[in-house]
Amino acid sequence: MKEMSRIVRTVTNFVYGFIIIFGFYIIVHGHLTPGGGFQGGAVVGSAFALLLVSYGSLNSKKFLKKDIFSLFENFGLILFIVLGFSGLGITFFYNFLANSGGWFGNTAVIGVNPGNMNTGGVIPLMNIAVGLEVLSAFGVIVLTMASAAEFTKKKENS
Amino acid sequence: MSSFVEIIHISTLVMMIIASFLAVVFKKLLPSIVALSVASLLLSLEFYLLHAPDVAIAEAAIGAGLTMAIFIFAIRGTR
Numbered sequence: 001m002k003e004m005s006r007i008v009r010t011v012t013n014f015v016y017g018f019i020i021i022f023g024f025y026i027i028v029h030g031h032l033t034p035g036g037g038f039q040g041g042a043v044v045g046s047a048f049a050l051l052l053v054s055y056g057s058l059n060s061k062k063f064l065k066k067d068i069f070s071l072f073e074n075f076g077l078i079l080f081i082v083l084g085f086s087g088l089g090i091t092f093f094y095n096f097l098a099n100s101g102g103w104f105g106n107t108a109v110i111g112v113n114p115g116n117m118n119t120g121g122v123i124p125l126m127n128i129a130v131g132l133e134v135l136s137a138f139g140v141i142v143l144t145m146a147s148a149a150e151f152t153k154k155k156e157n158s
Numbered sequence: 159m160s161s162f163v164e165i166i167h168i169s170t171l172v173m174m175i176i177a178s179f180l181a182v183v184f185k186k187l188l189p190s191i192v193a194l195s196v197a198s199l200l201l202s203l204e205f206y207l208l209h210a211p212d213v214a215i216a217e218a219a220i221g222a223g224l225t226m227a228i229f230i231f232a233i234r235g236t237r
Contacts, residue, residue, distance in 0.1 A: 002234075026215065034211035042216060046223030053227050138224060145228050149235030 003056035012054040019047035027131035031120040037130025044131075045138025057146035066143050069136040076133030083122055083129065097121035167207060174200045187233045195226040 003009065026033075027040030052060050087094025098121025099107050108119045177197035184190040198221035205214040 035215050036212070039212065039215040039219060042219035042224070046219050046227070049224055049227035053230055142224070142227060145231045149231040152235045 003059055004054050008054045012050055016047050016051055019050070020044050023047065023135070024131075027127055028124070029117075030127035030131075031123045032115040032117070037127040038134050040127075041131040041134025042138060044135040045142065048135075048139045049142045052142055052146055057143075057150055064139065064143060066140060069139040069143070072136040073133055073140065076129045076131075076136065079129040080126060080133070083126055087122070095121040095123070097125075163207070167204070170200055170204050170207065174204070188230075191226055191229045191233070194229075195222045198222045198225070 023040045023042075023044035025040070026035035026043060027037055030036035030040065048064060052064065084093050087096040090096075097103055097105055098119075099105060100121075104118055104120050104122075104124050106116055106118045109116065174197050177193050177200060181190050181193040181197060184193060199218060202214045202217040202222065205211075205217055
């Protein structure tokens with residue numbers, strides 16, 4: 001697939017880093033503000049789609065690799081299910097880190113407050129796991145669609 | 159105050175209908191896809207006005223970003 005014009009590529013070079021950082025912000029602040037793992041992962045995936053549309057699928061094979069996305073997807077799913085089984089001493093998906101004083105273990109303040117990042121127990125870790133899974137899954141979907149369009153065009157021209 | 163919010167709701171919905179109509183009317187394929195994406199973006203604004211920011215973020219990322227990219231791949235595969 002060809003790359004798009006120089007205007008599109010220059011705007012992409014300015015913008016895509018900010019989109020990726022905004023997506024990770026939505027993922028990490030999932031237990032305080034609107035959004036969470038799925039929404040932040042979808043934002044990062046749309047940044048990958050923007051890169052792939054503007055640079056073409058042949059040029060972007062250098063920095064978007066399907067194997068690395070698949071590896072991150074498996075890692076996110078394994079992290080989620082390990083966190084689910086870790087609280088199995090009481091129940092499945094038990095929030096064993098909340099109010100413990102350790103990682104994400106502070107007690108949440110009741111009332112109007114700016115929000116403490118260090119609360120929520122196991123929920124921020126699960127948001128990170130879901131975000132990792134969703135962003136790499138969208139990357140795999142977009143890469144597969146681009147290579148399938150290329151393959152179809154080559155088959156119809158021959 | 160309430161009438162102001164209602165005016166924004168109605169204008170958003172009217173612009174959504176215009177964008178969807180343009181997506182059907184356009185002869186070239188790339189402007190049609192852009193008009194469909196604008197309709198989806200206005201739908202996400204409407205979700206935000208109805209106090210559902212979670213759904214608004216998901217709609218803006220998936221409806222306006224990813225489906226547009228997949229449609230662009232599809233129309234590039236045809237020529």
